[in-house]
Each structure stands twice: as structure tokens, then as C-alpha cells.
Amino acid sequence: MPYYRVTGEVPRKRHIQFRRPDGGLYAEELMGEEGFSSDSSLLYHVHLPTAIVKSEGVDLPAHAGGASPNHPLMPRHFKPHDLTAGGDPVLGRHLLMANDDVRISYVAADADGDLYRNSVGDECVYVESGTARLESTYGALEVGPGDYVVIPTGTIHRFVRTGEDLLRLMVFEASGHIRPPKRYLSQYGQFLEHAPYSERDLRAPSEPLVLEGEDVPVLVRHRGGLSRLTYRNHPLDVVGWDGCLYPFAFNIHDFEPVVKRTHAPPPVHQTFEGPNFVICSFCPRPLDFHPEAIPIPYNHHNVDSDEMMFYVGGDYSARKGSGIDVGSISLHPSGFTHGPAPGAVEGVIEAVRKGHTETTEMAVMVDTFRPLNIGHQASSVEVGDYAWTWAR
Numbered sequence: 001m002p003y004y005r006v007t008g009e010v011p012r013k014r015h016i017q018f019r020r021p022d023g024g025l026y027a028e029e030l031m032g033e034e035g036f037s038s039d040s041s042l043l044y045h046v047h048l049p050t051a052i053v054k055s056e057g058v059d060l061p062a063h064a065g066g067a068s069p070n071h072p073l074m075p076r077h078f079k080p081h082d083l084t085a086g087g088d089p090v091l092g093r094h095l096l097m098a099n100d101d102v103r104i105s106y107v108a109a110d111a112d113g114d115l116y117r118n119s120v121g122d123e124c125v126y127v128e129s130g131t132a133r134l135e136s137t138y139g140a141l142e143v144g145p146g147d148y149v150v151i152p153t154g155t156i157h158r159f160v161r162t163g164e165d166l167l168r169l170m171v172f173e174a175s176g177h178i179r180p181p182k183r184y185l186s187q188y189g190q191f192l193e194h195a196p197y198s199e200r201d202l203r204a205p206s207e208p209l210v211l212e213g214e215d216v217p218v219l220v221r222h223r224g225g226l227s228r229l230t231y232r233n234h235p236l237d238v239v240g241w242d243g244c245l246y247p248f249a250f251n252i253h254d255f256e257p258v259v260k261r262t263h264a265p266p267p268v269h270q271t272f273e274g275p276n277f278v279i280c281s282f283c284p285r286p287l288d289f290h291p292e293a294i295p296i297p298y299n300h301h302n303v304d305s306d307e308m309m310f311y312v313g314g315d316y317s318a319r320k321g322s323g324i325d326v327g328s329i330s331l332h333p334s335g336f337t338h339g340p341a342p343g344a345v346e347g348v349i350e351a352v353r354k355g356h357t358e359t360t361e362m363a364v365m366v367d368t369f370r371p372l373n374i375g376h377q378a379s380s381v382e383v384g385d386y387a388w389t390w391a392r
Helices: 345-352 386-391
Strands: 005-008 027-034 040-045 052-058 076-080 094-098 101-109 116-118 123-129 132-136 139-143 147-151 157-159 167-174 212-220 225-233 236-242 248-251 270-274 275-284 306-313 329-332 360-366 373-375
Touching: 005 225, 040 052, 076 386, 123 306, 132 147, 139 147, 139 248, 147 270, 167 270, 167 275, 329 360
Parallel strands: 116 212
Antiparallel strands: 005 236, 027 040, 040 236, 052 225, 076 329, 094 101, 094 373, 101 167, 123 147, 123 167, 132 139, 132 157, 147 248, 212 225, 270 275, 275 360, 306 329, 306 360
């Protein structure tokens, strides 16, 4: 994270004695990235964070694994809302697409999550609908529709639903760390004035969460698969922490779009970067205002990337007539030139002539720099004729 926070009680200096009311020592836990040469936070536990009493292997659910190359090569359209709903926010995930850098899953959870730790990489969870409380070793954070929730590697956490609606989540599991783009930050980590969001837009836990319990299970994703570790005491027992590494939420409605006289390319929508992929936010904005502008994406071929787009709101005029609608996912792979649906350019130009001046579209996009394989679950909800819609 780009700036320092402190929550709860911490001693005056790092790594000095910090005692509980009964005279015993709080147990330190330093969470640090990149061999302790990057961001870190120092947490103070009531109990030892190392005390485990059991470990057992866990099989990966069938809907969470299995992906095949996009062969024969085609642009594709999926409807994740047609996937079977239910389960918790981790084991209920349906794998949609994956490569060695990122796994993209969708879940419509009707149950609270168990404690979970991803020790492979950071996770970015987009909340499509529903509300929840993210409980973690850093404290609690309320999240809801439109929130990106970025959870650092190794953070023990769970999503607890706070309403009756299904908790619909799009989950991006990275093989490394997910951060704001470097070009948005000063050399010291402060958001710069040209960035489309700032520190004020980020929400993080504001007070400790100390829970009691013994023999508490935690599901751990690691490089060998899934395991369940049982902790002697409840791991959510941190009385204070400080540092620059912690879970945070950023709402897509707080993204400030960049507007040009003519159409701007996708990098202006970038929100986060991960290892060999980027996450972008397409938000309502004024239309391009050159008197002869074509206020819609031009045909384009990002020769190094596969593009996945999740349509989360509004009217996406560029795909009008293609079957794409709110809740759809499109995959436009490298090796294929994509662009507006037939007639869309003329339609938008005419709408502008009649006084239409802004877009309502909202979408979450991921561009990867290695090909995305298609999850078996995604194949079950594919709209088969999408590839031919430009030829109609």
C-alpha cells in the first residue's frame, strides 16, 4: 500500500516489549513482501500466531479447477449469472479463466466464509452485489456493491454476509502482488494529482477485531494446493498493527474517468496492476467532444493481451445488438481484432447529434499478457454464437 496506517494499540518503538494486562507479552507478527525489502506491517497478537495443532489436505472442488486453451481461437461471451449459486465465498468459486499469473472466478455465495489465507498471491475481489463484512487479522471492513477489495498475500480473513441477498463476487487471484499502477504514485508512494483516485478514496480497517476461540480451522491456499491448518487459538486476536500493508476497499464509483476530445485508449481506465495483468474500470463519463469525434471504441488489436470484460452496469453501446448485457463477460483474445458491433458507430454519432452527451457504461476489465485458458465452468455458460456477431 502507498501510505502508513496505525490501528489499535502499538508500543512506542518496534520490536520492544509490549505486555498484555496480565503481564505476558503480546506476540509480534511481521507481514512483509519481497523478502522484507518491500511493504510490511507489524501486528501484535494476544496469542502465538505460530501455534497450530493439526494440518490436513483438502481437495479442490470440481467447479474450482480445470481449464483448457481457447482453441479454436474465438472471441467468447459468458453469462456467469447462469452458474449454480450457493456455497461460501471461497469454496463456492467457479473458475472462469486462468493462466500462470491470475485465476478469475465467480461466486454467488449464500453462506458466510470460513477463515481463509491465500499464500500464493494477493486477491482482488469485486463485489457485484450483496453486502458483507471482511473480517481479518487487521480488523473488520464493511463492503458492498462496486467495491474492489484488495487482500494481501497471507492475510487470514473471511467474508461474513450482512444481508439476505446473494453475495456475488468476481475474484482475481494473482500469483504475486496487486497494487496501484506505478505511474499514479510519486517515488515515495503518494498518489499524484493526475491519478484517477487518491488515498481519501481507500477504506481500510479502523479498529482491531479480537475474537476468542480454540482449535480454529483456517483454509490455506498454497503452491501445493489446499490445506486446512487448525490453530490452537483464534488467529483474529490482533490488538494493534501499523505499517503499509493491509487489506483495503476502493469503490468503482470513486474512479475519476479521463476524458479527451477523441476516444481514449484502455490504459486511461487502469485501476490496479498485478504480475503480467492489469485491472481497469470503465465508468460513466462525458462523451468525446471533438465536433467530428467518433465517441466509441475503434477497432483494435492489443497484440500482447487477452481482454476479459465484465459488464456490471449501464448501457454498453459499443456492443449493442451482440447479446452483451449487464452480467455478461466477454473474452477478446490476442489474435483477434475486436471493436464496435455493426451499426454501433453510426448509432452513437446519431445519438450525439440528438443531444446525448455522456456514457452510462460500467465494466471491470482485465488484460493479461499471457493467454487465458477457459475454465470448464465458463464453458457451461457460454453463448455460442457471439464470435459471428460482427458478420451479421
